[in-house]
Amino acid sequence: MELVSIEQILLASFLKIEPIDARMLLQHVLNESQVFLSTHPGWRLTSQQILVFNQLVKRRAAGEPVAYLIGERDFYDLTFIVTPAVLIPRPETELLVELALERVPIEQYCRVLDLGTGSGAIAIAIAKHRPLTTVIAVDISIDAIVVASRNAKKIGVTNITIINGSWFDVMAGVKFDLIVSNPPYIAEGDPHLEQGDLRFEPKLALAAEADGLACFREIFVAAPEHLNAGGWLLVEHGYNQDAACRQLMEEVGFIRPFSLPDLAGIMRVSGGQLENNF
Ligand SMILES: C[S@@+](CC[C@H](N)C(=O)[O-])C[C@H]1O[C@@H](n2cnc3c(N)ncnc32)[C@H](O)[C@@H]1O
Numbered sequence: 001m002e003l004v005s006i007e008q009i010l011l012a013s014f015l016k017i018e019p020i021d022a023r024m025l026l027q028h029v030l031n032e033s034q035v036f037l038s039t040h041p042g043w044r045l046t047s048q049q050i051l052v053f054n055q056l057v058k059r060r061a062a063g064e065p066v067a068y069l070i071g072e073r074d075f076y077d078l079t080f081i082v083t084p085a086v087l088i089p090r091p092e093t094e095l096l097v098e099l100a101l102e103r104v105p106i107e108q109y110c111r112v113l114d115l116g117t118g119s120g121a122i123a124i125a126i127a128k129h130r131p132l133t134t135v136i137a138v139d140i141s142i143d144a145i146v147v148a149s150r151n152a153k154k155i156g157v158t159n160i161t162i163i164n165g166s167w168f169d170v171m172a173g174v175k176f177d178l179i180v181s182n183p184p185y186i187a188e189g190d191p192h193l194e195q196g197d198l199r200f201e202p203k204l205a206l207a208a209e210a211d212g213l214a215c216f217r218e219i220f221v222a223a224p225e226h227l228n229a230g231g232w233l234l235v236e237h238g239y240n241q242d243a244a245c246r247q248l249m250e251e252v253g254f255i256r257p258f259s260l261p262d263l264a265g266i267m268r269v270s271g272g273q274l275e276n277n278f
Contacts, residue, residue: 006030007041009053016061025056028070065197076125080151085143087205088197089121092262093182096236096269097125099260100180103232104130113226114138115167115181115219118205120148120160122180127157135160138170141204167215168222175228182236183215184208213244220248227274234271242267 004012006026013022023037029052030036030045045053056069067073067088073080075089076097082088104110104126110133114123117137127135137160139145145164152160163170188207192198198206208214216235223233233254237245242259249257254272262268 003044003047004050005041006037006043006045009045009050010037013053013057016057021060021066022057024066024070025060026053029053029056063196063199065200068200073119075119075121078121078125078128078155080119080121080124081147081154082119083143083147084200085141085202086119086147087201089119092264092266092268093122093236095260095262096180096182096234097122099234099269099271100126100178101129103178103234104133106130106132108132109134110177111175112136113171113176113179115179116140116183116205116215117148117162118144118182120151120162122182123148123160123162124151124155124157126180127152127160128155131159133159136171136174136176137162138165138167140164140166141202144202144205167218168226171226175226176231177228178232178234179219179223179227180234181215181219183219185212185215185236185238185241187212212238212241213248216241216245216248220245220252220254224253224274229274230276232271232273234269236269237267239266239268242270245270246272 010022027034029049059069065088067082068084073082073088076094080089112126112133112135114137117123117139120137123135123137137148142164145162148162184206185208186193186206188209246257246259249272255275257270257272259267259270
């Protein structure tokens with residue numbers, strides 16, 4: 001196989017995939033930075049590197065998400081291992097982390113529960129930024145628990161416990177100061193499930209019954225008995241689910257439920273608090 005340069009192989013790949021994806025795949029294959037690619041256009045790849053890169057380009061052109069191809073994704077200020085067993089952490093979910101951190105004092109002991117932790121992105125970001133806090137992360141998928149545990153070890157957080165189970169089933173009698181969740185919320189049968197990256201992500205992480213609201217109902221109904229007085233519940237939801245989430249929260253006893261938009265201006269997170277004397 002003829003040896004080709006970084007510039008040549010990138011230009012050829014741009015005919016098949018987006019330039020940003022091609023650069024990320026090549027960075028991964030060469031184990032080099034973006035800066036290296038830009039400053040070494042004439043660097044020649046080995047025949048093995050050409051082979052591996054071209055295979056990845058083919059898979060990307062067929063739709064596989066870059067994060068699964070390279071095995072990682074940046075989220076908040078951390079890099080997480082991702083496999084097809086977990087949802088790829090999304091930038092819009094960083095809003096949930098920010099709102100959670102605002103409610104967990106840095107110098108105080110708190111207990112936080114993350115329901116449906118997936119890769120552990122939310123739980124681990126909170127644990128990393130609030131070392132005095134104890135975080136419990138739950139997921140029904142054993143494969144997701146394995147990925148979240150690998151991430152906790154890689155990122156070096158020890159104030160987190162990762163548990164396999166369904167929502168609060170493994171939490172009898174346990175109370176928290178804050179419960180966060182980014183549960184499955186796409187309506188079953190929604191055509192988006194058959195498009196783009198979603199085609200490759202676990203259905204268990206994406207789809208929910210009752211127009212996508214089923215998991216919210218289950219979580220909201222049980223949340224008050226697992227929160228201390230004055231405790232907070234924060235959830236991520238779909239673009240048209242904010243009103244339903246606020247109404248459901250109010251029905252189960254949360255006061256002044258609110259919703260906030262993500263950077264794209266889409267209503268993304270809703271939250272509520274229990275009365276101090278709940
Ligand atoms: C939308 S993903 C969120 C993953 C991660 N928290 C994030 O924000 O990137 C939803 C997660 O909920 C988990 N899940 C689905 N049903 C569940 C249940 N009954 N109990 C616990 N976790 C569940 C899925 O396995 C999946 O990991």
